[in-house]
Amino acid sequence: MMRAERTPRLPRDNARVLGGIVRGKRTTLRVPTEADLTGFARWAADLRVRGALTRAYWDEPAMLATWKERLAKQSEDKSSTLWAIDGEGALAGSCRVEYAIEPGHFGNDGIGITHFTIEPDRWGQGLGSDAALALHRWIFDIVHARFAHTALAAHNAGALRVAERLGYETYARGTAVHYGDGRYVDGLQLRMDLTTWDERWGATEREYPVPLGEELEA
Ligand SMILES: CC(C)(COP(=O)(O)OP(=O)(O)OC[C@H]1O[C@@H](n2cnc3c(N)ncnc32)[C@H](O)[C@@H]1OP(=O)(O)O)[C@@H](O)C(=O)NCCC(=O)NCCS
Helix, strand or coil: CCCCCCCCCCCHHHHHHCCCCEECCCEEEECCCHHHHHHHHHHHHCHHHHCCCCCCCCCCCCCHHHHHHHHHHHHHCCCEEEEEEEECCEEEEEEEEEECCCCCCCCCCCEEEEEEEECHHHCCCCHHHHHHHHHHHHHHHHCCCCEEEEEEECCCHHHHHHHHHHCCEEEEEEEEEEEECCEEEEEEEEEEEHHHHHHHHHHHHCCCCCCCCHHHHC
């Protein structure tokens, strides 16, 4: 396990920025540890994962030492959070979000999902949908962000299915804007609002119900 440095007590907002543990029904989002590095490194080099993506940030293949450096750097970054996803007792994936951190703005400018990967050998078992729902509970119920946004390659049918079921809508399409694995692919920009979360998932998934209504008019 990576040894955590003792840090002084953090102000309330910063403690929230760190992400913490988020539980889904079959998956748990948690702080990554050194034991996760081999999984991260393997997925980054897996052509099934690379072929689905439009870009490579956390996904660039690298040696384990480089992954360790990336993880250490990530843990210091106040404007993003990386989680490892556990699924039924084993590491099943990872996801990462970015946000604006000016005082009073956390969540208000939207939370961007920059990375979301499930172990390719376990695709199609519902783990992605479960972890994505847990992540959006964090985004909307815990952070209370007004909206979430992400970018997907237009051919990424699995990710689009997960996103559309959550309530994302495509608001922009770029034609042949990304080059990877020997071909150009279209890029989609997607967005989901707090109101959609409340309407679609309010009755079953809300963890910390907050009054919407008037608050959303403000
Ligand atoms: C996208 C991803 C996270 C989905 O994870 P998963 O665990 O396979 O997701 P689920 O098992 O919950 O499946 C989600 C839905 O997509 C569908 N799906 C999955 N792959 C599909 C494909 N190639 N074509 C059509 N539908 C597909 C599933 O049938 C399921 O729909 P259903 O519940 O209606 O049957 C996973 O494929 C992945 O890690 N891809 C590579 C990285 C990536 O693309 N990340 C997203 C962008 S950051």
